[in-house]
Amino acid sequence: MKRYARAKNGMVAAAHPLPAKAGRDVLKAGGNAVDAAIAASLTLAVVAPAFSGLGGGGFMLIHQTKTGKSVALDYRETAPEAARADMYQIDKDGNVVNDANSIGHLAIAVPGQVRGYAIALERWGTMPIKSLAKSAVRYASRGYPLSKTIGKIFRENRDHARDKIQRFPALGRVFGRGAVPRTGQRIRMADLASSLGKFAVEGSDLFYSGPVARMIVTHIAQGGGILTLEDLAGYEARIREPVVGDYRGFEIVSMPPPSSGGITLIEVLNILETFRLSSFKHNAKDFIHIVAEAVKLGYADRGRYIGDPDFVNVPTERLVTKGFAEARRKLISPYRVNLDVLPGVIDPYEGGSTTHFTVADKDGNAVAATESIECCFGSGVMVPGAGIIMNDQMHDFDPVPGSINSIQARKRPLSSMAPTIVLKDNRPLLCLGSAAGPRIITAILQVLLNVLDFGMSVHEAVAAPRFHCQGSALSLEGGVPAKTQAGLVELGHVIERKRKLDLFFGGVQAIHIHKREMTGMADPRRDGTAMGI
8 A cells, every 4th residue: 555645735634535535536626634534534533443532532633724824623532520539439559440431431531522612613624515425425325344453453352342342232333243353354334324313504503402312312321421411502612822843943833731741842842952863873872772762761751740721830931941851851862771760650641542634725824634533443332323432531541539630520531642734934834743652742743753863754753663662662563673672671662662663653644845845754554544635
């Protein structure tokens, strides 16, 4: 499969070919970047339902050439009104009993996806939702072949995907059919096709106060969940100011809290800016060490300071300053690992699923959007009659009371999602984002460094081997030489080796724009492609 494309009049990069085509077709029909993004998102909900969908939420970053401004749209899920900090039982090892925060009806937060569509279209779109939903409805009703990545997820039972189709009858009827789903197996989602068709006519209220809302709430209550009609009716998507930084003369625009992605990305770039990274050999020992140590500091501050700004006083302005980075930079030694800094407690609460898509149109507008239902196939709960797979975003909260990310009613859980746009002279140069939970930040960071410091093309930058520093281990993707690994061990790193092009390291979808030529690249670690006009 060809992962990248070049074009002059529009580009879509998505984690599956069919959503990329849906977005491209909208651009061909005269739609703008927001229109194409929504068409791609709706189609992803059908053909890549392990990662995102109408039962989830996300973040969208939009740059408008006409105004020269960027805006951040937050349609992240919220905890239901009845949620409380101690709602899950914790065992002696610190784990939630029966995985109740990640599997089943009690794991479901209030979805924001459809409200996000409504605001995006009302504020920045140009086409009716009926036109944008056509591809999604067609694939849901007629069927599509199960992708290679989702087939692999089922084989490996990632995030209990196989267990979920056995435990939850509605999901099992679509994907199981008495056996483990296989790559290429034809999947039809008739109930979801019906819901999408009604949505295209009736609008978002269908999901928040209408018949579909009642179907969702009734089914969740039958399974012991706490989401109510009042929760759905009261959900609000938020328009927020992006976080903005400067790296070597490039303007970095990214997602603000409740996502930690933008702040952490900019902080790490600030820490790295005074190092002459281009003087290192790419992915050599010294380069990986310096970047990994900077990432550790960023993650430590992420866990200490960042949460939902409606509930937590986040010192955003301070965290993205050069002065704050300078103080943190002094903790990095080029000769040894700093064992006094750990990158925060993040992995137990954040899944590695999610999807990202990026769009640019002929007028220079750009959209970078990251969406999720949290773990693969979310909670496993598919609403009968509606065909909607519900999220398990309660899993993104700290289940232990008392932390900055503990559960509170109506609170948005912390996220690593970081849709990002790099501007030069106030015009988009590079637009990107990624999947993979906390690895989102390091995936985006490394693509940015590959392009801005090492001068790589976007397809070289996305395909290059990656690394990730979290907990006590430094994870290295296949392709990093054994000699480099040995040198990192000498510096004090504990090495965790992964396969080449492992989906553990993300799913970056990127578009590079230079002199009106657009180059799109989809991450070879997943199923995507880029398509242009």
